Amino acid sequence: MTKSEIIKAHNGNCRDRDEDIRYIILHCSAYPPEKQLEILAQNGLSAHYIIGRKGRVFENCPPEKVAYHAGQSRWLNSEGSSLNGCSIGIEIEAPRLGQTRKDYLTATTRELCVLLTKLMYRFGIKPSSVLGHSDIAPTRKSDPGVGFPWRKLWQMNLAVYPNLHHLVRETDELKLLQTIGYDLANLSAARYAFCRHFMPEEVAIDEDMQRLLDNPYPPEFTPANWDRYIQRLRATVYAFQADRALRSLYQS
Numbered sequence: 001m002t003k004s005e006i007i008k009a010h011n012g013n014c015r016d017r018d019e020d021i022r023y024i025i026l027h028c029s030a031y032p033p034e035k036q037l038e039i040l041a042q043n044g045l046s047a048h049y050i051i052g053r054k055g056r057v058f059e060n061c062p063p064e065k066v067a068y069h070a071g072q073s074r075w076l077n078s079e080g081s082s083l084n085g086c087s088i089g090i091e092i093e094a095p096r097l098g099q100t101r102k103d104y105l106t107a108t109t110r111e112l113c114v115l116l117t118k119l120m121y122r123f124g125i126k127p128s129s130v131l132g133h134s135d136i137a138p139t140r141k142s143d144p145g146v147g148f149p150w151r152k153l154w155q156m157n158l159a160v161y162p163n164l165h166h167l168v169r170e171t172d173e174l175k176l177l178q179t180i181g182y183d184l185a186n187l188s189a190a191r192y193a194f195c196r197h198f199m200p201e202e203v204a205i206d207e208d209m210q211r212l213l214d215n216p217y218p219p220e221f222t223p224a225n226w227d228r229y230i231q232r233l234r235a236t237v238y239a240f241q242a243d244r245a246l247r248s249l250y251q252s
């Protein structure tokens with residue numbers, strides 16, 4: 001078996017798509033793939049792919065079908081109550097729920113990058129459309145966690161990341177968060193989700209896994225370094241807008 005061979009493990013929790021695939025949503029789970037497959041099946045859920053710590057990749061649902069991985073979620077101008085219909089979901093094994101860099105082994109990240117490259121090419125998905133579960137469900141979810149290697153993905157053009165040399169002029173926090181795509185129904189949760197993804201130094205590591213699952217964000221959260229936070233937001237908006245514009249030129 002070659003390293004990148006994908007093991008089929010469909011559980012039938014899926015439906016036909018009636019929307020185009022626009023996003024790839026990254027998740028993490030503390031369990032190895034076999035246990036994750038069991039839990040998903042028992043709960044009527046599914047993910048398109050599951051990547052284990054040893055680099056094994058399972059396909060739980062074909063990408064042409066809708067899997068049940070995102071739950072209640074919103075991003076940008078999304079319609080309805082969930083992004084399931086327009087996304088592909090990938091679960092990655094991370095024993096401490098992705099809270100430290102060590103959670104993501106080189107083998108796991110390598111397999112993730114191989115898979116992302118294939119899917120993004122096949123379905124025409126932009127780096128700015130590769131998101132974490134906590135980005136689209138900030139009040140409910142913390143995965144793939146503050147230790148997730150977003151910068152590594154960005155270096156391979158598989159995600160976007162802020163470059164502090166390029167800032168938009170806008171300085172209004174709400175407008176900036178909204179332009180990136182965050183749902184502002186709960187500002188504290190949106191701020192924390194942004195920091196978890198783009199400004200990890202603002203995020204505290206929670207030793208208690210159950211508490212993290214139950215409370216993915218601190219209520220009344222305000223970033224400690226406000227000026228730096230606004231600067232990071234302005235750079236992130238620039239990165240998202242540049243990526244979105246570039247791809248639309250190719251498509252026209």
Ligand SMILES: [Zn+2]
Binds near residue numbers: 027028069141143
């Ligand atoms: Zn998730």
